[in-house]
Amino acid sequence: MSDAMPKARASRGEIRAACSARAEYLLPLLFIALGSLCFWQARDMSQLGAVFPMTIAAVMILASVLRLLQLTLHRVIDNIERHQDSTPRRVLLVVAMAVWALLMPWAGFLLTGLASFVTLMLIAQHDAWTSKRLVSYLIAGAVLVACFYGLFALLLNVPLPVGRWFMG
Amino acid sequence: MEILTYALGALSPVNLGLAVIGVASGIIIGALPGLSATMAVAVLVPVTFGMAPESALIMLGAIYTGAIYGGSYSAILVNTPGTPSAIATTFDGFPMAKRGDGDLAVTLSTLASVAGGLIGVLALLTLAPLLAQVALSFGPVEYFWLAIFGLTLISALSEGSTLKGFIGAGFGLLLSTIGVAVVGGDTRYTFGSQVLLGGIETVSALIGLYCIPVLIDLVATPEAHLKVDAEQRGIRLREGLGLAWLGKFNLFRSASIGTLVAILPGAGGSIASLVSYSEARRASRQPQTFGKGNPQGVLATEAANNATVGGGFIPTLVLGIPGTPPDAVILGALLVQGFRTGPELFTTNASITYTFIAGLFLATCLLLPLGLFIGRYAFKSIITIPKALLVPTIAFMTVIGTYAIRNSISDVVIMLTLGVAGWLLNRYGFRPSPIVLGLILGPIAEQGFVQGFLMGRASGAMFTTFFGGPISLTIIALSVVSVFYPIVKERLARRRGDPGSLGSHKEASS
Amino acid sequence: MRISRSTVFATALGMAVAAGFMTQAVADEFPSKDVQYVIPFGPGGESDISARLQQKYFEEITGEQLVIQYMPGGGGAVAWSQLSDMPADGHAIMGSNMPHIILKPMDKDVGFATEGIKNFYYFHYSPDAIIVRNDSPFETLDDLIQAADDAPGTVTFSGSGTYSANDVAHTRFQQLADVTTTYIPFKGTGAAVTALLGGQVQAEWGYTTVAANHQDKLRMLAVAAEERHPMFPDVPTFKELGYDMVGGAYRGMAVPEGTPVEIQQRLSDIFQQINQNPAFQQKMQDLGFVLIDVPLEEMPEFMAEQRRVYEETARELGLID
Structure with missing residues (x-):
């Protein structure tokens, strides 16, 4: 964050982008593409099934075109106030959760649950680890996973995946 | 007063104990995203078979009331609405929590829930047969216009560019068409995948779009999840009561809207709190503070969504048409207990009906002490738990909660995908709320439109079908007002030579 | 390694018998x-x-x-x-x-x-049935068929879903009675009956269960069962009326x-x-x-x-x- 630039609002005739100015143009284009794809796909549907998605796709394309017009009529400035944070951690979080979801049917709820709890814990920790902290967090994590398991599997009768690898 | 006899009869120590247990466990279940009131009630039903009928009814009502209220915790503290009716709670609740007023927000939501819940149950007791007739006068066309009205709220709700709001809503509406269509039977936008046949489950989309972005941002910085003030302020009940007293008209209006809209089966519950919220904002002297942590926003939505409990039971009990999924489960339990819906409701069946209503009253009153107590605990644990434990815990709730909705791993994958897409879109100025609004209102709008179209074609009068009814015309008028009111207001303010307060360009206020 | 055929046979037989006993035992204990x-x-x-x-x-x-x-x-x-x-x-x-x-x-x-x-x-x-409101002008199935004959397509039916039991029944009835009516699909029986109660449609393709649930407001014109339902002895079956329809x-x-x-x-x-x-x-x-x-x-x-x-x-x- 740079404080050199005043936190000024965009003046009349200017639009401040949510992120970079380029992205501000790019996203409406993306939605136009998406709308066109949906419109194209709707050809094969029955009349009753197609009327709604076609209308919506058309309205979305129209709104995107209007937005592009609005952008070209104004000066678009980059948003320089946005935070620069740890992108690797964000990506890691998403990857860890995705792997977790995909492995759960195979390795079962308890195993993947414990593993991902520890992984996510490591991703979320910004300070240095001390052995005491690590141990206490691991214990807390095990207790939490056990609590969730008890609540869902035993109290609420949710059939949590056992894991196809162990089902033989 | 017949009800008093039944109420007193219901108030045995055992039943009181069951009500306390029901409300408390309902709050806890409702507070976990993905664990819905439906599930809480469904699990309880077989347990109630072994109970005396009145105990069973009291416990079912208690767990339902508790679960609807408990949803506000996850909305306020982790920005995750557990049910569609809690979406609007995140608008002001989460910003309040972010700036360190989470405790106040929880207290306010408790007070509003009690007030709203009582008004809803009162309406159920006194106006049920009358309101049920109102519900019946809503046909497909009226539902269509109602959904359109709901969509016009986007212009009031979207911060930043209104056009972006409409693009987002279009995206949500298209998402809602995925899967097998109810009308027409087409398989749409599944791209050959069986996973998408069942469509996108609303609650898992809510979890993805609201909670995953919070998680993604949570790991990126070492800063605490919520700002914490050094001084301990307790539950801030006095402050909360003061704000509730200031907003007494707001509370009453929101609860009335909540009750009235909730009598419409299927659509009511999700729209009620949004309508209340936008009305509270319209009536406010500082509409620009809404969405940034205005306590009145929390009061409005929470009063409305607990009022939907009583309102939703009106069509359920009078017509036998359940308004929401939990209502459906409870109706099933009532039928098994030998209850019949219809005119015998307040005559032959009076004992069951009045016991059930008395149970709802009792549960709503119990919300006050139990809610304040559990809420305090929930808030404390969210702010004291270190980040390295908070992140995996929330992640756990999202994954297992989504899975539990219909025991589907595919739903978890869809939830994650939507979450990442939602985070990216939010970064580029497309907020999640219009997308979710589109997703929820899409099926209502589409079915209403196509059914209306078929009706119009059969009667040969398409125009009068869509624009003929007084209810349709009223809703259309409301939609027009809702779109143009902000614009007109801005113009008027400008003419008064006061441009500064509103910002020179709409987007500048974001 | 050489294993005689009879050994294989005996082993297989033994295993089969053992397996049979085991599953029998499992079945006796079921559900555990x-x-x-x-x-x-x-x-x-x-x-x-x-x-x-x-x-x-x-x-x-x-x-x-x-x-x-x-x-x-x-x-x-x-x-x-x-x-x-x-x-x-x-x-x-x-x-x-x-x-x-x-x-x-x-x-x-x-x-x-x-x-x-x-x-x-x-x-x-639950047998298919044509359901109308109590105050409907259609007193019998013939009244409804007459109305559909006079103005094809104007008689509207609500029902649950497309390609569902209701949709199938509607199509079949149109063929048997040689009429054209309009079928309007709703999401579930609850929504379909709401439309009928609210007067949005003239009739509903539903089930005897729907009529049983709303006895005070609705009545049936005909039931697609072999025999009359004991709860509704006055309602004729389609078969009695000359339409070969049994289903649900x-x-x-x-x-x-x-x-x-x-x-x-x-x-x-x-x-x-x-x-x-x-x-x-x-x-x-x-x-x-x-x-x-x-x-x-x-x-x-x-x-x-x-x-x-x-x-x-x-x-x-x-x-x-």
Whole structure:
């Protein structure tokens, strides 16, 4: 964050982008593409099934075109106030959760649950680890996973995946 | 007063104990995203078979009331609405929590829930047969216009560019068409995948779009999840009561809207709190503070969504048409207990009906002490738990909660995908709320439109079908007002030579 | 290594006998824990209500609980496509609905095949019926047919879903009576009956159960059953009126493929026993259902007959050529 630039609002005739100015143009284009794809796909549907998605796709394309017009009529400035944070951690979080979801049917709820709890814990920790902290967090994590398991599997009768690898 | 006899009869120590247990466990279940009131009630039903009928009814009502209220915790503290009716709670609740007023927000939501819940149950007791007739006068066309009205709220709700709001809503509406269509039977936008046949489950989309972005941002910085003030302020009940007293008209209006809209089966519950919220904002002297942590926003939505409990039971009990999924489960339990819906409701069946209503009253009153107590605990644990434990815990709730909705791993994958897409879109100025609004209102709008179209074609009068009814015309008028009111207001303010307060360009206020 | 043929034979025989004893023993002990009962629809529907009624008696008979879960989506397709992933030990059963399991996989890939759903018992059905409001001008079925003849397409029916039992019944009736009417699909029976009660449509394709639930406001013109329903002795059947229509929504239970036959037999016996309970029968009748009794051994025949009927209808609907 740079404080050199005043936190000024965009003046009349200017639009401040949510992120970079380029992205501000790019996203409406993306939605136009998406709308066109949906419109194209709707050809094969029955009349009753197609009327709604076609209308919506058309309205979305129209709104995107209007937005592009609005952008070209104004000066678009980059948003320089946005935070620069740890992108690797964000990506890691998403990857860890995705792997977790995909492995759960195979390795079962308890195993993947414990593993991902520890992984996510490591991703979320910004300070240095001390052995005491690590141990206490691991214990807390095990207790939490056990609590969730008890609540869902035993109290609420949710059939949590056992894991196809162990089902033989 | 017949009800008093039944109420007193219901108030045995055992039943009181069951009500306390029901409300408390309902709050806890409702507070976990993905664990819905439906599930809480469904699990309880077989347990109630072994109970005396009145105990069973009291416990079912208690767990339902508790679960609807408990949803506000996850909305306020982790920005995750557990049910569609809690979406609007995140608008002001989460910003309040972010700036360190989470405790106040929880207290306010408790007070509003009690007030709203009582008004809803009162309406159920006194106006049920009358309101049920109102519900019946809503046909497909009226539902269509109602959904359109709901969509016009986007212009009031979207911060930043209104056009972006409409693009987002279009995206949500298209998402809602995925899967097998109810009308027409087409398989749409599944791209050959069986996973998408069942469509996108609303609650898992809510979890993805609201909670995953919070998680993604949570790991990126070492800063605490919520700002914490050094001084301990307790539950801030006095402050909360003061704000509730200031907003007494707001509370009453929101609860009335909540009750009235909730009598419409299927659509009511999700729209009620949004309508209340936008009305509270319209009536406010500082509409620009809404969405940034205005306590009145929390009061409005929470009063409305607990009022939907009583309102939703009106069509359920009078017509036998359940308004929401939990209502459906409870109706099933009532039928098994030998209850019949219809005119015998307040005559032959009076004992069951009045016991059930008395149970709802009792549960709503119990919300006050139990809610304040559990809420305090929930808030404390969210702010004291270190980040390295908070992140995996929330992640756990999202994954297992989504899975539990219909025991589907595919739903978890869809939830994650939507979450990442939602985070990216939010970064580029497309907020999640219009997308979710589109997703929820899409099926209502589409079915209403196509059914209306078929009706119009059969009667040969398409125009009068869509624009003929007084209810349709009223809703259309409301939609027009809702779109143009902000614009007109801005113009008027400008003419008064006061441009500064509103910002020179709409987007500048974001 | 050389192993004589007789050794192989003896071993195989021994194993088969042992396996037979073991599965028999397993079947005798079954169920050894709670049985998970997945309803392929949301709560509050007829599948749910009847499951709730079975739940009580299941516990009385076996001592174990029947745990009801909802897996709605795609008109049942979401649940049925996951049946094969469920444990095949009998402790997981799923509601099975006719004609859904036959019609759904017919024209498109919905993630399951009719053969993959191993039905072990079908216990009741709700006969199709034409329902009108009490104040409707249609006093008899002939009144309605007359109105449809006078102005084709103007008589509107609400019903639950497209390519559903209601839709099929509507198509079939149009052909038998040689009339044109408008069918308006709604999401579920609840929404369809709301439209009828609110006067948005003139009639509804529903079931006897709907009429039983709304006796004070609705009446039936004709019922698609073999005999008149004991609860509605004044309502004629379609057959009496000269239309060869018997059908409705049949409900039963199924297990995943690979579930031992002994277990399936045991499940079939348990649910047959529930069906024979007089209290259960009375409740079912009060709700408007008609009990049927299709145990495991009669299932292949029953399924074959239903397939024949619905394939014919599907051809008329244009689902298959």
